[in-house]
Amino acid sequence: xxxxxxxxxxxxxxxxxxxxDDEKILVQHQKAKHFKCHVxxxxxxxxxxxxxxxxxxxxxxxxxxxxxxxxxESTEIEIFGMQGIPPDILxxxxxxxxxxxxxxxxxxxxxxxxxxxxxxxxxxxxxxxxYGAVPPVYNPAALPLQPPSWPMQPQPQSWFPSNPVALVxxxxxxxxxxxxxxxxxxSTSLTPTTTVLQQSFxxxxxxxxxxxxxxxxxxxxxxxxxxxxxxNSSSSNASTTGYNTPSNQGGGTSYTSxxxxxxxxxxxxxxxxxxxxxxxxxxVPQPAINEVYLVWDDEAMSMEERRMSMGKYQVHDETxxxxxxxxxxLISVRPGFLxxxxxxxxxxxxxxxxxxxxxxxx
Amino acid sequence: MSGAPPSGSxxxxxxxxxxxxxxxxFSNHSxxxxxxxxxxxxxxxxxxxxxxxxxxxxxGPVLDCCFxxxxxxxxxxxxxxxxxYVFSSGKEDILGRHVAPVRCVEYSYAAGQVVTGSWDxxxxxxxxxxxxxxEHTLVGTYPQPERVYSLSLVGHRLVVxxxxxxVNVYDLRNMSQPEQRRESxxxxxTKCVRCYPNGTGFALSSVEGRVAMEFFDLSEASQSKxxxxxxxxxxxxxxxxxxxxxxxxxxxxxxxxxxxxxKKRLYQYSKYPSSIAALSFSKDGRLLAVASSYTFEEGDIxxxxxxxxxxxxxxxxxxxxxxxxxxxxxx
Numbered sequence: 001x002x003x004x005x006x007x008x009x010x011x012x013x014x015x016x017x018x019x020x021d022d023e024k025i026l027v028q029h030q031k032a033k034h035f036k037c038h039v040x041x042x043x044x045x046x047x048x049x050x051x052x053x054x055x056x057x058x059x060x061x062x063x064x065x066x067x068x069x070x071x072x073e074s075t076e077i078e079i080f081g082m083q084g085i086p087p088d089i090l091x092x093x094x095x096x097x098x099x100x101x102x103x104x105x106x107x108x109x110x111x112x113x114x115x116x117x118x119x120x121x122x123x124x125x126x127x128x129x130x131y132g133a134v135p136p137v138y139n140p141a142a143l144p145l146q147p148p149s150w151p152m153q154p155q156p157q158s159w160f161p162s163n164p165v166a167l168v169x170x171x172x173x174x175x176x177x178x179x180x181x182x183x184x185x186x187s188t189s190l191t192p193t194t195t196v197l198q199q200s201f202x203x204x205x206x207x208x209x210x211x212x213x214x215x216x217x218x219x220x221x222x223x224x225x226x227x228x229x230x231x232n233s234s235s236s237n238a239s240t241t242g243y244n245t246p247s248n249q250g251g252g253t254s255y256t257s258x259x260x261x262x263x264x265x266x267x268x269x270x271x272x273x274x275x276x277x278x279x280x281x282x283x284v285p286q287p288a289i290n291e292v293y294l295v296w297d298d299e300a301m302s303m304e305e306r307r308m309s310m311g312k313y314q315v316h317d318e319t320x321x322x323x324x325x326x327x328x329x330l331i332s333v334r335p336g337f338l339x340x341x342x343x344x345x346x347x348x349x350x351x352x353x354x355x356x357x358x359x360x361x362x
Numbered sequence: 363m364s365g366a367p368p369s370g371s372x373x374x375x376x377x378x379x380x381x382x383x384x385x386x387x388f389s390n391h392s393x394x395x396x397x398x399x400x401x402x403x404x405x406x407x408x409x410x411x412x413x414x415x416x417x418x419x420x421x422g423p424v425l426d427c428c429f430x431x432x433x434x435x436x437x438x439x440x441x442x443x444x445x446x447y448v449f450s451s452g453k454e455d456i457l458g459r460h461v462a463p464v465r466c467v468e469y470s471y472a473a474g475q476v477v478t479g480s481w482d483x484x485x486x487x488x489x490x491x492x493x494x495x496x497e498h499t500l501v502g503t504y505p506q507p508e509r510v511y512s513l514s515l516v517g518h519r520l521v522v523x524x525x526x527x528x529v530n531v532y533d534l535r536n537m538s539q540p541e542q543r544r545e546s547x548x549x550x551x552t553k554c555v556r557c558y559p560n561g562t563g564f565a566l567s568s569v570e571g572r573v574a575m576e577f578f579d580l581s582e583a584s585q586s587k588x589x590x591x592x593x594x595x596x597x598x599x600x601x602x603x604x605x606x607x608x609x610x611x612x613x614x615x616x617x618x619x620x621x622x623x624x625k626k627r628l629y630q631y632s633k634y635p636s637s638i639a640a641l642s643f644s645k646d647g648r649l650l651a652v653a654s655s656y657t658f659e660e661g662d663i664x665x666x667x668x669x670x671x672x673x674x675x676x677x678x679x680x681x682x683x684x685x686x687x688x689x690x691x692x693x
Contacts, residue, residue: 302511302525302551303569304384304425305481307658308440308463313400313423 012093014079015047015068027081033067051075372652372673377414379403383653383668384425388644391432394449395642395651397670398427404437406449409649409672418447418454426466430490436476438464444478446490458488458499466513470520473534475501477520479510485522487537504537506530514564516557519578521564523555529566531578547574556602565602565622571612575622601641605681609650611638617652621682629679636666643675650675 010019011026015034020026031043035050039058044050051062064073078084307313379399386397393409400423406416422441429435434448440463447454462482469476469490476488487501508524515521519541520532527546546552550570557564563577602608607628611617617638619629634654642651650673656665 300525302509302553303657304465305509307382307400308423310658310662313440 011082014077014085014089015065015072017069017072017093023081030079030081034065036066038062038066046078046080047075048078372650372671373412375407375409375651375670375672376412377405377407378668378670379405381423381668382657383639383655383670384423385427385640386642386651386653386670387428388642388649388651389429389432390645391429393644393649394429394432395670396427396429396435396437397653398424398437399668400424402439404435404445404447406435407670409644409651412672416447416449416452418445420445422463425463428467428469430469430476434490436467436469436490438467438478438480440464442480444476444486444488446476457490458486460484460486462509465510468513468515468520470515470534472515472518475534477513477515477534479506479513479522479524481509483507483509483524485510485513485520485532487534502537504532511552512554514555514557516559516561516564519557519561521555521557523552523566525551527552529555529576542578542580544576547576548572556608558606559602560606565608567610573608573610573620601643605647607680607682609641609643609680611641611652613637613657615654617641617650619680624682626683628681628683631673634671636668639668647677647680648675649673 010021011023012019013026013029013034015030018029020029031045035044035047036042037044037050037054037058039054039060042053044053047065050065054060054062062075065075077086375395379397379401381399381401384398384400386395388395388409394415395407395409397405397407399405402420402423404418404420404424404427405414407414418437420437420439420441420443422439424437424439427435427437430446433450434446436457437445437447439445442460442463444457444459444464444467445454446457457476458478460478460480460482461484462480464478464480466479467476468478473487474489474491476490477485478488479485483506485504485506487504488499489501490499506522506524507528507530508526510522510524512523513520515534518534520534522530522532522540523546524530527548529542529544529546529552530540531542531544533541546566546568548566548568548570550568550572553567553569555564555566562579563575565573565575567573601610606623607619607621609617609619611634615634615637617631617634618627619631620627631652634652636654637657638652639655639657640651640653643649644651652671652673653668654666654671655668
């Protein structure tokens with residue numbers, strides 16, 4: 001650690017005004033009390049992240065930070081530990097002369113300041129049980145906080161521990177911490193990373209794959225919004241027409257990047273645990289993926305059924321092929337429109353037809 | 363084919379089907395490989411010798427195939443029939459029919475029956491030893507909530523996955539009603555289901571590319587071990603290895619091997635030229651057959667030729683590792 005963060009007075013929680021001995025305990029407190037999902041009890045890293053998680057995973061809107069005092073309940077304001085607290089509140093809490101001293105560590109060495117914020121976080125984050133090498137593991141999560149050039153990254157790359165090697169060069173060389181993560185944690189940041197990495201995901205845009213990023217403490221990610229319109233426009237295209245090739249313009253690139261975890265990082269070793277990491281954020285990318293890339297993602301038909309209806313697979317057989325193929329045709333022509341009821345009705349009709357015709361032994 | 367695959371992907375099987383491959387299976391007794399294809403054929407290969415040993419035609423695209431023993435097998439086709447073959451003599455006949463394309467076929471050694479699932483929303487069991495003619499072989503018909511998309515057997519258990527994400531677990535000894543009626547824990551349509559060789563549960567994969575590990579034991583403790591991962595892009599086709607690890611392949615052309623218990627990827631094979639339509643391990647786990655065959659996930663577009671690759675499997679690639687550090691070099 002080695003940072004000399006001597007606070008003249010104790011750190012305290014923005015949401016509930018409780019005081020703590022040091023920042024890592026404060027952060028643990030915030031995660032357990034204010035950033036915890038009330039549905040699944042998952043601990044997120046920020047209030048905003050928690051709100052987004054609840055919205056996307058549990059489809060519920062969270063407008064207030066749990067266990068927060070009146071006036072401090074907004075999920076819009078990004079608080080992490082002692083960072084992000086509006087100066088007037090800070091001043092009100094400490095009294096006047098604390099302000100400059102609080103701000104200074106951040107100003108003089110911008111990245112170091114961030115890291116001092118980050119490092120205690122990485123150390124203190126309440127995942128001790130899972131981490132042997134705690135600090136370095138957290139770096140991928142730390143990354144999103146690094147202001148410079150981060151936003152240029154396609155979002156998803158930030159989370160995948162398999163990419164820290166790739167990530168290192170882009171973030172500015174000013175970061176002293178850089179040398180840390182590429183080295184080890186390619187190998188060690190695995191197994192137990194589930195919890196942590198999940199957390200880090202929530203920090204960085206949970207809403208992801210290439211779409212709406214959450215507002216981060218530092219205004220890092222607005223740039224990523226650029227990719228969102230592409231995705232959205234292509235999604236509307238894909239959903240209206242049945243067999244559209246997924247629009248590959250904006251969607252394509254983000255598509256590739258958002259799925260790098262599955263196929264990309266051969267170099268850093270397949271052993272890095274993408275699965276646990278991804279599973280947690282999985283529900284989130286789902287809507288975007290479904291709209292944009294899955295031409296055949298239609299609950300009414302499987303891929304084989306669509307292929308079958310394509311005409312070149314007409315089967316020349318005696319049974320009433322025609323009606324079955326009609327049913328398939330119906331489904332393919334109006335994929336979204338056709339209700340399951342009518343599909344079922346069509347199938348049942350055919351089955352009873354054949355029964356009546358005495359062809360089936362049952 | 364344009365763009366030869368890297369040599370690491372294994373050798374290509376000679377005389378592959380001329381259209382998409384729907385499934386391929388290794389025999390339990392030898393290196394014979396049975397391949398079913400959208401070109402309406404069922405082909406039998408000797409994988410080690412890389413020789414086509416037999417070819418049988420259906421009236422329509424063949425959607426699934428399986429071995430009975432080394433000398434006979436079954437296939438399920440879109441022409442509504444389930445056919446039986448005796449490879450040595452080249453004989454084939456129709457075991458039975460459904461009212462809609464038959465999507466999957468499996469042979470149960472435990473029950474001595476052939477089980478087929480179809481888009482007509484039924485599961486049928488057949489007795490392959492029965493006299494000729496579909497009327498005499500049908501053992502039973504079991505209605506399903508929806509079209510059957512996949513089924514898998516282990517011991518006496520049968521797991522059926524249908525459209526609408528229904529999953530039914532049957533005990534083959536008592537098919538009057540399902541042992542368990544469940545819903546897939548994955549949000550997307552089910553692609554395929556595979557039972558673990560140890561009989562404790564099954565892996566469900568969805569078209570989105572996610573695989574969930576589920577357990578038969580409905581007690582809380584076991585259910586908490588359920589796990590879902592996002593593995594491959596779209597359409598994960600899962601296959602279980604001897605060690606309890608499983609391999610998946612997806613539309614991205616990659617085959618990955620995963621350790622379900624540790625929730626880690628163990629290996630990733632080099633990219634195949636087209637989407638992975640099917641995977642099968644040989645009985646001793648030495649060979650993996652990969653069907654690299656466009657699966658029409660993007661509609662009818664020009665695509666790479668369909669091919670089957672055989673690769674020799676290194677034990678390290680599929681065996682669960684005790685600790686975190688893995689060798690990174692892909693083949």
